[in-house]
Amino acid sequence: MEFDGIKNKFGFGCMRLKMVDEKVDYAEFAKMIDLFMDNGFTYFDTARVYLGGQSETALRDCLVKRYPRSSFTLTDKLSDSCWSEEKDIRPLFESQLESLGTDYLDFYLFHAMSAPRYEKYQREHAFEVVQQLKKEGKIKHIGMSFHDQPEVLDKILSEQPCIEVVQIQFNYLDIDNPHVRSMGCYDVCVKHHKPVIVMEPIKGGTLVNLPDEALDVLKECGKGSPASYALRYVGSHDQIFMILSGMGTREQMLDNISTMKDFVPFGEKEFTAVKKVNEILTKAHTIPCTSCHYCTPGCPMQIPIPEIFAIRNNETLFHVWSPKKDYEMLTMDKSKASACIACGQCEGICPQQLEIISLLKEIAEKYE
Secondary structure (H helix, E strand, O other), rough: OOOOOOOOEEEEEEOOOEEEEEEEEEHHHHHHHHHHOOOOEEEEEEOOOOOHHHHHHHHHHHHHOOOOOHHHHHEEEEEEEHOOOOHHHHHHHHHHHHHHHOOOOEEEOOOOOOOHHHHHHOOOHHHHHHHHHHOOOOOEEEEEEOOOOOOHHHHHHOOOOOOEEEEEEEOOOOOOOOOOOHHHOOOOOOOOOEEEEEEOOHHHHHHOOOOOHHHHHHHHHOOOOOHHHHHHHHOOOOEEEEEEEEEOHHHHHHHHHHOOOOOOOOOHHHHHHHHHHHHHHHHOOOOOOOOOOOOOOOOOOOOOHHHHHHHHHHHHHOOOHHHHHHHHHHHEEEEEEEEOOOOHHHHHHHOOOOOHHHHHHHHHHHHH
């Protein structure tokens, strides 16, 4: 399937924008948008829950107000946490259009679809509401982002032909990850002839911050940053329609653009190399957190979960000498891991299905 006006595979995921004093850095974001557009890339992805709603309004002020609406592609999402009943969906959608400063969306995705969320979306007739919005010209294409097992994806695509595209987590580290099963989900999309949008191609930075052993493997293949290998791996699969990168700085964007502008697919040597890197990282037993921060807004104790996990991973991968000191500095004015009350909110929303409660307990015992 081809979509009008989209000429390349690289998209700007607006979940990890640079923040200053808890506000999006508009000056940096506008410069990044200009750099992105100047290089021929036009796809932007957001959601109401990104950055507490600031992602949408930042796109309005830095993109929509500054460029002709026909010159870019805009994707937003129907997030489960933002509505309860059928009657809430249309007002939420209209408020998203208002926040973005537009009268239509190119793509509207059912966000973070899973088996339990699918039951809610069916019960509250969400698919019918969104299809009506498409009939009214307020949505051009309907899709979903997905966080569950391939069997669930197969069921949903079989029952909901209105889904035109599927966004999945896909990277060379999660191919056989039992909680993600990237390749299994990709194969289901191929079976149903659905174009694939990729999220987390670099796994929240995990595939950039590699240990020396893994870096040496990539260096044997030739030049290129670790991020370039992650992006090229994903782009070397035929069903991929769009690859999203959550870039926070122009330096990151320039690296990504250098890879995606004149894209070169993988050869056998590179596929073999990333398989070796996968084995190295898997053996390291790191916590597969992507720092999406979905877990933190609802945490009653306000524990900085991704940052705590990052300290644990840095110790595992890089053998840093001061993890306990780093932990003490982080939690000097924030809640410690031991503050967890085991409410389970974080585990219910984690896309990686991490056992966060037990991990926090282990970290508290280790560092406190």
